Amino acid sequence: QVQLVESGGGLVQPGGSLRLSCAASGFTFSSYGMNWYRQAPGKEREFVAFIDWSGGITKYAALVKGRFTISRDNAKNTVFLQMNSLKPEDTGVYYCNVNSNWGQGTQVTVSS
Numbered sequence: 670q671v672q673l674v675e676s677g678g679g680l681v682q683p684g685g686s687l688r689l690s691c692a693a694s695g696f697t698f699s700s701y702g703m704n705w706y707r708q709a710p711g712k713e714r715e716f717v718a719f720i721d722w723s724g725g726i727t728k729y730a731a732l733v734k735g736r737f738t739i740s741r742d743n744a745k746n747t748v749f750l751q752m753n754s755l756k757p758e759d760t761g762v763y764y765c766n767v768n769s770n771w772g773q774g775t776q777v778t779v780s781s
Contacts (some may be wrong), residue, residue, distance in 0.1 A: 671695040671770040678763060689750040689775060692764030697700030699743040701767050702726075705750045707777075709761040717763070718750060734736055735757075755779045 677689040691703070702721045708714040718739040719728040726773060727739050738751040755777075762774040 671767065673765040673767065673770060674774035675763060675765050677774045678777045680778045680780065682781050683756060683779055685755050685779070686751070686753045688757065689752065689763055690776075691748045691772060692781040693748070693765070694768065695744045696699075696767070698746040703739075703748040703775060705739060706712040706764045706766055707759075708764070708774075708781060709758075714763075714764070720748065752777070767779075769772040 671719065672694045674692045675689060675713050677687060679687060681687055694706040700722055702719060706714050716730050717733055718730065718737055720726070720739045720741055723753050724741050729737060736752065736754045741748045750763065752759065755778045760777060760779050761775055765772040774775045
C-alpha cells in the first residue's frame with residue numbers, strides 16, 4: 670500500500686531554514702505529482718506546494734512563494750520542501766500527499 674513518511678521538522682527561529690523530506694513507497698513514484706500541505710493549530714489544512722512527475726512544473730501557495738522550494742529525486746522516491754526565511758505563521762504540521770494518501774506529518778515550529 671501507499672506509504673508516505675515525512676521527516677525534517679523541528680524548532681527554528683524566525684528567519685531560519687528547514688528542509689523537509691517525504692519518503693514514498695507502494696506506488697510508481699516517478700509517475701505522480703506530489704503535494705505538500707500544512708495545518709496550523711485551530712486551522713484547516715492548506716495547500717503549500719506541488720511538483721509534477723518530472724519536476725519540471727511546480728506551483729506554490731501565495732504565502733510561501735519565493736521562500737519555499739519543492740523538489741524531488743525520483744531515483745530515491747523522495748520529495749523535498751526547502752523552507753527559507755521562516756516566519757511564526759509557518760508553524761504547523763506539514764504533510765506529504767499523493768491523490769488521497771497522506772503521511773503522518775512532521776511538526777514545524779517557528780519561534781524565538
